[in-house]
Amino acid sequence: MGSRSAALERLSDVLVCPVCAGDIVSVSTSVVCAAGHVFDVARQGYVSLIAGRAVSGDSAEMVAARDRFLSSGHYDRISDAVASAVPTASGVCVDVGGGTGYHLARVLDARPDLAGLVLDTSKPALKRAARSHERMAAVATDAWAALPLRSSSIDVMLSIFAPRNPGETARVLAPGGVLVVVTPTTRHLSELMSAVGLVRVDERKEERLALQLRDFETIRSDRLEYGVSLGRAEAIDDVLMGPSGHHAGADEIAHALSSLPDPVAATVSVVVSVLRLRRDAG
Ligand SMILES: C[S@@+](CC[C@H](N)C(=O)[O-])C[C@H]1O[C@@H](n2cnc3c(N)ncnc32)[C@H](O)[C@@H]1O
Ligand SMILES: [Zn+2]
Incomplete structure (x- = not known):
């Protein structure tokens, strides 16, 4: 069929059924596996490949804030840094917790032979991701569950301010594949965080270490730090699209x-x- 699933169709070799892990045999208005499990492609172009109960993700209000804020370009240096950290020109790049697809779209612009896939649980985010780039597909998936991806099939995984699942990442990465991770430091938006009464603790430090020690080795790690001038509406959006948005509204x-x-x-x-699988991992 037409553009609704063209990007999904191109990825049918790396996707597997979330119920039986079988091959995907057809992608049109629905995605169908060899055993006959059927997943409808939404009118907006994304498909839900979640086996059990769907978990929600960022709310519509948070996603709208993210959309507005990212289009201001204040975080473009982050996507530029991610794009230049991607060591491969072709293959499949999966952005786990990829939200609206903003960063991945910029990576795809920089790498015309990469195909992109956003995995997220937020429907408002997936609707945007599905139409944000012609080489990008969007799939509803819980990052904490088994990913509906073939083992050893993915060239690049991205995790940008997002949850990640080291075991599944190790399983789906192709030999030589890399994981590019963006995590905030304790200084990130500290001026705004102290005003909203939050101090950012580096809760991911241990997780990062565990990731490195078990199956991965870090091949590059760079701090990116710069100042931005934010108007009031932008500052509100920046806070609303982050963890605070789960607890507080715009007002x-x-x-x-x-x-x-x-x-x-x-x-x-x-x-x-940038992390790579250890040769002896698995
Ligand atoms: C802070 S946002 C970052 C979005 C995107 N990476 C970016 O930087 O623009 C975190 C994203 O993770 C998604 N998310 C939260 N829990 C998830 C889960 N269990 N599985 C997949 N995505 C999840 C949210 O819906 C949200 O889009
Ligand atoms: Zn199946």
């Missing part, structure tokens, strides 16, 4: 930020790491 966040100057100077501070 509450606006109130918390009201004592800050407008525009406010904020720090973007992340670590971009």
Whole structure:
């Protein structure tokens, strides 16, 4: 069929059925496996490959904030850093917790022979991801469950401010494949976080270490830090699209930020790491 599933169709070799792990034999208005399990492709172009109960992800309000904020370009240096960290020109790049697909679309622009796949649980995010790039497909998947991907099939996995599943990542990465991880440092948006009463703790440090020690080795790790000037609406969106958005709405966040100057100077501070499977892993 037409554009609704063209990007999905191109990925049918790497996708597997979430129920039986069997091959995908047909992709059109639905995705069908060899055993006959059927998953409808939504009108907006994404498909849900979740075997059990669907988990929600970012809300519509958070996703709209992310869409507005990312299109301002304030985080483009992050996607540029990710694109230049991707060592391969072709193959399949999967963005786990990829949200609206903004960063992956910029990676695909930089790498015209890569095919892209966003995995996320948020339907409002997937709707945007499905139409954000002609070489990108969007699939509803729970990052904590078995990923509906063939073993040893994926050239690049991205995890940008997102959950990740080291065991499944190790299973699906192809030999020589890499995982590119972006994590915030404790300085990330600290000016805004202290106004909303949050101190960012580096809760991922241990997880990162575990990831490195078990199946992966870090081949590169660079800190990216720069200042941005955010108007009030942008500052609200930046907080709303992050973890605070799960607990507070725009009005509450606006109130918390009201004592800050407008525009406010904020720090973007992340670590971009490239990890590779250890040869003896698995
Ligand atoms: C902080 S956002 C980052 C989005 C995107 N990587 C970006 O930087 O624009 C985290 C994303 O992870 C998704 N997410 C949360 N829990 C998830 C899960 N269990 N499986 C897959 N995605 C999940 C959310 O819906 C959200 O889109
Ligand atoms: Zn099946």
